[in-house]
Amino acid sequence: MTFALFFALAAAPPSLSFAQCDIDFDGSTAQDSSYGFVVLDHQGFNDDMYLNVNVDGRWEVENALVVVSPPFGQQQRQGFHFSLGVPDGTDVTTVMTGYSVTPGPVAVPPPLATAAPVGSKLESVRGTAGSVIFHTPAKPWVGKTKKLPVGSKGEITGVPNQPCGPNQCVPTAISNLLKWLKSKFPGWKLPDDKTSIPAIAAALGWGATGVPFNQWVEAKRTFLKPFGIKTTKHNQNEGDVDKMIMGLNSGMCVIEMEVGMEDQDGGHCVAVTSMTKLEGGKCQVTVVHDPVQKNGATDPVTETITFEMSTGKVTDGPPWAKDKKVHGFAMECMPMVKK
Numbered sequence: 001m002t003f004a005l006f007f008a009l010a011a012a013p014p015s016l017s018f019a020q021c022d023i024d025f026d027g028s029t030a031q032d033s034s035y036g037f038v039v040l041d042h043q044g045f046n047d048d049m050y051l052n053v054n055v056d057g058r059w060e061v062e063n064a065l066v067v068v069s070p071p072f073g074q075q076q077r078q079g080f081h082f083s084l085g086v087p088d089g090t091d092v093t094t095v096m097t098g099y100s101v102t103p104g105p106v107a108v109p110p111p112l113a114t115a116a117p118v119g120s121k122l123e124s125v126r127g128t129a130g131s132v133i134f135h136t137p138a139k140p141w142v143g144k145t146k147k148l149p150v151g152s153k154g155e156i157t158g159v160p161n162q163p164c165g166p167n168q169c170v171p172t173a174i175s176n177l178l179k180w181l182k183s184k185f186p187g188w189k190l191p192d193d194k195t196s197i198p199a200i201a202a203a204l205g206w207g208a209t210g211v212p213f214n215q216w217v218e219a220k221r222t223f224l225k226p227f228g229i230k231t232t233k234h235n236q237n238e239g240d241v242d243k244m245i246m247g248l249n250s251g252m253c254v255i256e257m258e259v260g261m262e263d264q265d266g267g268h269c270v271a272v273t274s275m276t277k278l279e280g281g282k283c284q285v286t287v288v289h290d291p292v293q294k295n296g297a298t299d300p301v302t303e304t305i306t307f308e309m310s311t312g313k314v315t316d317g318p319p320w321a322k323d324k325k326v327h328g329f330a331m332e333c334m335p336m337v338k339k
Contacts, residue, residue: 014042014101016053019121020084020092029122032091034138036084037121040066040101041077050143051080052110053099058085059109063143066101083138092118105143107246107253108333147242148277154248155274156180161288163296164197167210169289170256171200173271174220176288177254177332184251185334190227210266213258213327224332234329236312241283244331245275252334257287258327259305259314267327268320273302281309291320 021035038061040051045066053061060082067078084092098113100106159180164172178195182188193199200206203223204216211219214233221231234240234255247253255275260267270287278284284306291301305317312326 012043014040016040016097016099016116017119018095018097018116019119021081021121021123023123030088033088034084034086034090035123036060036082036092036095036118036138037079038082039077039079041075042066042101043075045101047103049101049103050105051099051101052106053080053082053097054109054112055082055095055097056085057096057112058083059140060085061099061141061143062109063105064141065143080141081138082141094118105246106250107243108250147238148245150277150279152242152245153274153276154245156248156251156254157273158183159254159271159273159288161271161290161302162197163290164293165295166293167208168197168201168206168293170210170216170258170269171197171204171206172290173256173269174200174204176271177256181254181332181334188227188334190224190229194227212266216269217328217330220330220332228334230333232331232333234331236283236307236309236326236329238277238281238309240329241275241277241309244272244329245277247331247333248272248275250333253331255329255331257285257329259321259324260327262325267324270303272329278306282306282315283309291318 017039019037021033021037023030023033023035036055038053049066051061051064051066052059061080064080086092094115095118096112096114097116098110100110160176162172162176175195175197178190178200182190182192182195200223204211204219217231217233224231234244244255248255255272256269257272258267258269268289270289272285272287274286276284284304286302286304288302303318305314305321307314307326314321314324314326316322
């Protein structure tokens with residue numbers, strides 16, 4: 001089993017074991033339910049940790065808190081229920097899986113690493129009506145994400161910064177970031193010619209006056225879905241900023257940001273290269289873009305923008321952003337593949 005692990009002085013590395021639940025309803029047993037159960041065996045950590053488990057390409061255990069119980073060095077076990085992704089009555093004997101145990105929450109699931117056997121586990125449910133077999137559908141385990149402290153930063157480096165033509169800011173920002181992802185994941189199945197500005201503009205249905213934020217995000221989601229990319233929309237609030245900081249630090253996610261007038265659909269889109277939480281409920285971002293958009297008449301630049309996480313108002317930044325509002329962010333994360 002391949003895993004990412006950060007802890008000190010443990011006597012042995014952690015391990016996972018899987019089981020499929022048979023559910024006893026007041027004497028009537030439903031064999032091979034859709035519920036899975038994963039147990040993390042470990043010998044203690046210096047602090048609370050977070051478990052993430054990928055099962056057959058699904059993020060089934062997401063940022064589950066692993067509670068530290070003294071004494072250190074003594075075998076400890078903690079289990080989590082999740083969905084096996086199959087109908088009740090389907091016998092599951094093996095799953096493909098990968099997992100991580102980390103000191104903080106993560107923004108993307110661990111890659112699949114190995115096949116793991118699945119045993120059986122009996123669960124009892126009492127108080128059901130006679131022999132009627134009923135239970136709610138199994139779901140992934142989703143834990144709570146820690147609030148990141150002031151000063152937390154997410155960053156990617158080496159993002160291309162291409163010049164572009166008038167009103168091509170969105171396809172250019174997306175092109176810059178897809179080219180960066182391709183450089184990090186050369187085996188990714190997205191063809192190189194699909195990362196160009198013209199190809200992305202065509203995929204988005206881009207016109208001379210651009211496309212509103214929600215519309216281009218949905219078009220981009222449709223464009224990238226066949227290549228395994230997950231696209232999510234985010235706001236400027238602190239919870240979403242935390243998720244985006246973690247996404248940048250994972251090395252598998254990229255982010256576009258649009259800023260514009262509060263009462264207008266249109267705005268200017270840029271590629272985000274870093275996000276940092278500041279005092280006073282603010283966030284600072286660095287972005288790359290072509291501020292002139294005259295097909296290379298000037299060099300593209302890296303600029304800095306600060307906004308209020310509560311309102312989205314830009315308090316500091318270049319003229320095209322100052323005193324305007326963050327319309328939103330679009331984050332694309334790589335599929336669960338190895339680099």
